[in-house]
Amino acid sequence: MKENKDLFFQCFNLNPIPAAITTIDDGVIVDVNDAFCELSGHRREGLLGRTVMDIRLWVDTAQRESVLQEGRQKGVVKNREVLLRHANGEAHHCLLFTKVFEYDGKPHHLSMAIDISERKRSEDELGYAEARYRAMVENTLSGVAIFRALGDCEDFEYLEFNKAAERIDLVSREEVVGKTLLEAFPGSRESGLYQALCRVWRNGIGENLPVYYYQDDRISGWRESFVYRLPSGELVEVYSDHTALIRMEEDLSERNRELYTLISNLPGMVYRRVHDGEWTMVEVSQGSFKLTGYRREELVGNKKISWGRVIHLEDRDVVFHEIHRALEKRDHFQVVYRIRTADDRIKWVWDHGSGVFSAEGGLQFLEGFAFDITDHMRIQEELRMTEERFAKIFQASPDWVSITTLEDGAYIDVNDGYLKASGYTRDEVMGHTSLEIDIWERASDRRRLVRKIRDQGLVRNEEVRFRTKTGNLRSVLWSAVPITLGDRECILGWGRDITEYKYLEDELLRTQKMEAVGRLAGTIAHDFNNYLSAIDGFCELALLKVGNAEAITRNIGKIRDVKVTASSLIKQLLSFSRKQPAKPVPVDLNDVIRSMQELLVPVMGSKIELGLTLGTDKCLILSDRSQLEQVIMNLSLNARDAMPKGGCFRISTEHVFVDEESAGMHVDLSAGEYVRLLVSDNGMGMDKDTVSHVFDPYFTTKSLGKGSGLGLTIVYTIVRQSGGCISLQSEPGKGSTFTIFLPVYKAGAEEKHLL
Template identity: 30%
Template sequence: MKEQLRTLIPPANTCLLYKTPAEWRKTVIPFIEIGLKRNEKCLCVLSGHSTPEIKAQLSRGKNGVKSPVKPGLLIFESTAKFCFQNGYFNPLQILTRLQKEMQYATEKGFTALRCVFEMPAKDVPHDIFLEYAVTLNKTLSLMQTCMILCTVNQRISPPEIVRNAILAYPNLIYNGHLYHNFYCITDLPARGLKHDKLGADYWLKNLEREKNCQERAFFLTDVMEHSVQPFFAGYPDGRIKAFNPAFCRLSGYNKNELIARKWTTTLTSKKWRKVDAEFMEKLNLTKQPQHYEKEILCKNGTSVPIELFVHQISDADGLPLYYYGFINDISERRRSENALYESAERYRNLLETAPEVIYSISKQGLLLSLNPAFEKVTGWKCSDYIGKPFMALIHPEDMETAFKTFQQVLNGEIPPTYRIRIKTKSGNYIIGEFTSTPLIENGKITGEFGIGRDATTQVQSEEALREGERFLSDIFSSIQDGISILDTDMNVIRTNTAIEHTYTHNMPLCGHKCYQVYHGKTEPCPICPSRQTIKTGKPAFEIVHKTGPGGKQTGWQELYSFPLKDSKTGKLTGVIEYVRDITERKRLEDRLQQSNKMETIGRFAGGIAHDFNNLLTAIMNHSMFVRDSLAPGSRIFDDINEVIKTTERGASLTRQLLTFSRNQPVNPQVLDINNVLADMEKMLRRLVRDNIEFSIKPSKDITTVRMDKGQLEQVIVNLVVNANDAMPDGGKLVIETENTFVKHSFDYHPVNAPQGRYVMLAVSDTGTGISQDVKEHLFEPFFTTKGKNKGTGLGLATCYGIMKQNNGEIKAYSEDGKGSTFRVYMPAFENGQSIVPEQTPAQEFSAEGTETILLVDDEPAVRNIISRVLSENGYTIISNKSASKALAFAKKPQGKNIRLLITDVVMPEMSGKELAEQVKSIRPGIKVLYISGYTNNIISHHGISNHTNEFLQKPFSATGLTQKVREVLDKKSL
């Protein structure tokens, strides 16, 4: 109801006919609500019992109506005071008061005046009520900003009041619906007319139905009268019931003539009556509209071809009441079809005898004619496609070309011969070659006329020839060595891509002498294989200098020259010059020769040192035997000591020869690596980019080492440069030192150096990391992951060789995308000698246990070693390669048996710290042991320190592992 009320706009005079208070409220409350929201002054003229109810609902904001805040927006008046004077209903008083309220509303800035009248119908004479309502309608037409809702209670109001309300109000609200009153009168009726005698029930029942029916009838009548399409309706006996002017124009009969005739006889000739009867019978049986073509007999005696659509309207028993139909005059179409048929006949003989396909197409793109050649070429019958769009035969990719040429023809142009693919009955496509021209009749273009032939074989031959040329050209261009074709005067006539890339001068190659563009000379080269081939007609070969502009030598080339001869006469027509750049090969050959020479010298020196060592060993040991048999202080005793000292100097000389045999001269000295790093710090900072945080973390009380200082600095520089290159977007680079002890046992990644004390130098970065595949080749000579001209592949290989030469070791620990740590192990050197392992008695402890341990490490080798060691000592191991799988097991019922979590610190899915926190949230009593191969500075970013008791550094021994596991398990929880 509310949505319907919103459609009412001033001036609107509406009457609500209701039977219950609920009906009254459902209309009056929304009516007031809409007015308040639109800033309309709302005047409620109500009986004494209605006013308190409305006020109570408005004060509670019921139904979304909020109490008005603007003064004068909502006022209440009693019906007795507003509508009656001296006990009598006074229409004049009402109208006068409404005009005053309207003026007041306008002065106070309200948009309109909205009034609700609760009509005391039983106290109002019905004739005066009708006079009041009609007068109010006229008054409201002058008051453009006022609207009224009059409410009449059907139960207590006299029938005359209800009837007069229906007659007098333009808008009625009845049974929850708003009606625009079709029966509303504009003037007071005369007494005794028909509507005076009809009751209110009649008007209410027929109000909406009559309104709709009349509006529908008026609409349909208007449509049919103005339609250009002929329409008629008739009875089953053939009499004409209705028709429109277009039907009269078609038949030639006027209205009176058609009413007196039957459409089954007057308008239908005998030859079409049987057709009509068949379709009428079919219509009666199926009750479905029928569509067919026939001829209608006109008044002037002519027949007009028509297209007829016939419908049936039946009664309740399904019997036809009448038929109606719509007619299309198809005279023009018939004439066009006949003209096309005659045109086709004229060309039929030509079409049937021509060897090429001859066709015609209408302006609509339909195939009008095809000659028998079409069947021979495509396999289709002509009847399969005549009358159908010619585009149906064309390959989808060629439709655009076909359409464009068709449009050219229709525009009067004659397009050049074109080729498109045509579909055959076998499903394959042939290539048709077509010539098209406009089809002209009576001076107008009516379509396209054309001739086509099968050009598939010709096109295939042409394509094969082009493909062969393209194939040879591709081969010629794809050969990675340079190829030039010269004429007998040594002019370059053709080159491939490689030779053009080799000689990037600022001048084209073709059309110039080869020695000008290739060697920058003004006359042929003295040793020129191409010149020799031109003279002898035989192939020639030379290794020549590669030169650039100005004759500058830039490298070396292999140059082959082959004669190019005419295949028929055998006459030399030119030279094929084949050039291969061997600059890099020559450089590698030179390096190889130098390397072989140095290797030979090294082997020779090593061989001499080896023989000298044998001799010195014999001299030294025998001298000691003699010295031990003599008394100290004797002359011979001192002489033998001099022999021993001289032998030691010979041994020192031998060691120098051995050093040389490793291709690197060394000068070992005792070094404090912390001091070396301090001396190098400024230089190292210059090697590192500004977006990298660089720091050196030396360990206190570091042990000295004995090695060549230059070699140590070289190792440090190489590792720092590599770390810098691994962090193109910035990061952290840390150098750390510490004393360590290498103890061989069941170690993971054991250090391949003798057991003992070492000084460890670690270079760590947070860069791109190293994949497992790259790690396998990390220390191989000439292996590099850097781009072209950015790395030699010798840096890490040199570091590896230096450490091997100094009895040390270098190890890499990294994961792809997670940074890298390179550890350098150098033998500790104190008091003039290397420190040997401390021979301390092994501490007795129990390595065995029965606890269940959850193990997580993404490296299979680590998991296998830990599982083997701990399983052999009685532990139950649950091994997992990922944190997610370990977390899933911890959630299972079996997870309650876990006593210890051993986890790697850095893993792909989550860190060991994160995993431990999640596992502890599930199993609070679990203890944790972290393991890692990274330095403390790296793992500290993951919330772990290698100084904690719950951490084990890789590599570790089996004893170290079992001892640490037992230590963590036995530690009492805080």
């Protein structure tokens, strides 16, 4: 027994593993070996008799309580990883083995602790290294896949698949790991990747797979791969996607081709030249031949002629100094100059370019573009001459000519005729608006005409009234078109003073109306004689029947009826002859014709049949009623004179819509809704030459004293003033038909006209 005990202590003391014997209850250290002293950092005599708590052996006392509890339950604790403290305070990772055994007749703990601190540090470093490797693999821009060979290279199973691989192959890691290469990417045989993996797995030599094309039903693109084998036998593929690069190269190649094509087809010359005395060309596009007559090969390196000598002799110094000044400022240059072509023609060119400087700041080349502007210069000269002619016409015209801004009517320029007619000086006009100097009779006139310019693009022959400096109102026939001066929208207005013409026109209308009244008076004189004879007869009958009250009453009634009929005719004649100012208002053309029917019957006479076919709906137009009556009367008198032996005279009205095609068949008629008035007779008719002059002033085919030749001229003028048009169809022996189109009046049209 003693020998066994001695053997135990020999093994205990000589054991290289730190060991200690402690009491179970309070952890008093009974014995320790040298290895334990080294582990704890305490001398043997400093340990014996003290408790493990006294020497603060346990870093975590909760670990000690856990070990004690497990020892009480199982009698032994194996390979428990704990932290034990060295005397210098350093903590050591240890694997603890504790067993309860009899010592000096009492149960004690025999504990052994193996210091694994170095192993822990190695494991941690290995873990850190693995984490760094995994992070590097996961975050690298290249795709990384790890495979395990199946059988004799029948296929390769995916073990790992990083984020870059997910991005390149448009698939998630979960969809790939666990599958084989040919399952996940069936196009790998055709691309050569499968064969490369087989070779590397067999010979262990890493292999680069140059750029190749991969394609399957899901993805396609250009790849480059490097495959190698790990010591574990696993295979690694590191690959990158070259699709964008190759497409960029293809696109760049296409861009270069397009650029070459573009440069070759430019209507000018792209160049690179040296800023020397001769401006030696280093490179020049094929456009040089069309521009100068010299081929690229003749200009590059001054083979046949230098660019300096192509430039017109008189312009060389100016061009050199202009470009040199721009280069000093490191600025772009733009120079216009002349060149002499190979066939000795003079051309104007616009040269735009800049200097190319080295990193040290030295000028290396001039690069730019020279463009033929000969036609442009010719047009500029023609434009200058046109502007001069316009300025002369502008100033020489006696009419009211002005240029004003579209927005507010501010004067930009006026001619002398405008100033003379208005009475203002140039200083009183310039810098002001037309509303400020109160030139318009009504401010609303300008607003209306500006709207018309915006809507229709121009105003033509609009009658307006301008107020002179002295306050007099002048009637002006005003036309205007929009023009752009710089960045401002303006109006070029041209007005002709028609005040005197308007007076003469009014007098002409009055004269012609009086002529028509005279002709009417002569026509209805016979009717009045009949009315007077009837009155005289009834008076004689009344005298004979003095004793018969009933007969007298009846005869007096007949006299009254004749008087009423005669009075009605006189009223219509007075109404027609009355002088009234023209005022366009909404008027029903049918009503005008009906009211004139009683007057037209005696005018036409008993030999002419009068027929009216008026539209069922009101034929509202915007016109002057008295002027419309004059139109009807003039056309009626004209028809009567064309049928001396009698005939048929017809007046009809209807609503019509004139489309673009039909409008093109009439002068100054646009598409829209109209009231059509047809006035026809079956009289003598007219030949083509007469028809072509029928509306001319003072033109007549009647004998002297039978007409002034103004009747149809007045009709034409009134119709045009009402916004309509009139035409005549006639043939000799087949009568005549006047067709008049008058715009339909709609609610608001009158107000718009007056604004």
